[in-house]
Amino acid sequence: MTGAWPAGEWAGEQRGAETATFAGYPRGASGGYVPEGDGFVVTGSGDLAPATRGDLAVAATPGDLLFGTFPALIVxxxxxxxxxxxxxxxxxxxxxxxxxxxxxxxxxxxxxxxGGVTFVITLIAAVAAMPLWLRLVRGLGVYMFPATPADLVRAEVGTAAVLAVTAVLALAVGAILRRSATAVTVVVVVTVLPHLLARFPFLPASAARWVTEVTPAAGLAVQQTLIRYPQVDTVYTPANGYFPLSPGAGFAVLCAYTVVALALAAVLLRRRDV
Structure with missing residues (x-):
């Protein structure tokens, strides 16, 4: 130890989330320190790597707080x-x-x-809901994975954009099929259902990654705030909140489906007799 250190007694304490299982800390283990000569002997155990979703039994991400996206999508x-x-x-x-x-x-x-009306309304709802849920969840003592202010803004604006683009997709499918029940079913099946199947452990990990890469449900990657750590070996699957595509790439997949549907709808509108 070198440099100017403040005078006073040295003190030590165990760090972490004050739970025996936080980030892989062995249950029943304990740490400590004892003075020895001019230094200390420190004992303990634990995991110095960043915590991932698989490490914590009870935890949440800012994206989890936007769970109202699913009923909103259907509406x-x-x-x-x-x-x-x-x-x-x-x-x-x-x-x-x-x-x-x-x-x-x-x-x-x-x-x-x-698209415009959907974006404005859902953006107001997301911006109002996010800080409210963050305060409530933290007040309940649930560990919240950290996210930068930029990530929070991206999740809020991205959610509104996904809902707006999905609305345009539904409009285009309605113009193509011209039947309400059929069109609603098709859009829900390709946007909402794949994401629900991937987020809950109904599908194998490979299938869950696939449906969140090639279907319009890929757009919900905009809500992802968790970080993949190359030095940490864990289960990086959509069920744990890790999307295979980046937020921008996932949103681009949704936009591509919408553009194709709009183009097909425009062609059919010109060719068919009403």
Whole structure:
């Protein structure tokens, strides 16, 4: 020990989350120190690596607090689909196209409305919910994995963007299929169901990674705040909150599906007789 040290008695204490199992600390183990000569002999055991989701039985991430995304997705899908299919059901689509013969522009206008309104409303909800849930969960003593302010903003804005783009996807599928029940079922199956199957241990790890890479459910990677540590060997699966794609790449997959669906819907609107 060198340098200027403050005068006073040396003291020591066991560090961690004050639980015997935190980050792999053996149950029943204890540490300590005793003076010896000009120094100390320190004893103890534990894991100096960063804690991962598999290390802690009770813990949460900021992304977990946005669990309302799933019911919100279903509501958004239903509303966005009905914006198109209701006009076919009640034969109002003829009046719409008579007022504006440009069918592609009608589709884009509807997409802008449903996407914009969804984004604003869900962004307000996410920004209001995140700090409230963070304070509540921490007050209950649940360990919260750390996240930077930038990560929190990305999760909030990204959630609103995913819901908005999914609404546009549902609108496009509604224009393609023209039947409410069928269109809602298709969009829910390709967006909500894969993520639920991957987040809960219903699928093998390889299948869970696959469905969160190639389906529109990949967009929910925007909520990921956990870090993959190359020096830590653990189970990095969607069920543990680790998505195979980065937030940007996952959102790009969702956007690609939406663009393709919009393009197909525009072509069919021009070719089919209403």
């Amino acid at each position: 958004v899908v239903v509303i966005a689909t009905l914006m198109m299919t209701t006009e076919y059901r009640y034969r109002l689509i003829r009046g719409t196209f008579s007022a504006h013969p440009g069918r592609g522009w009608v589709l884009l206008a509807k997409a802008a409305v449903v």
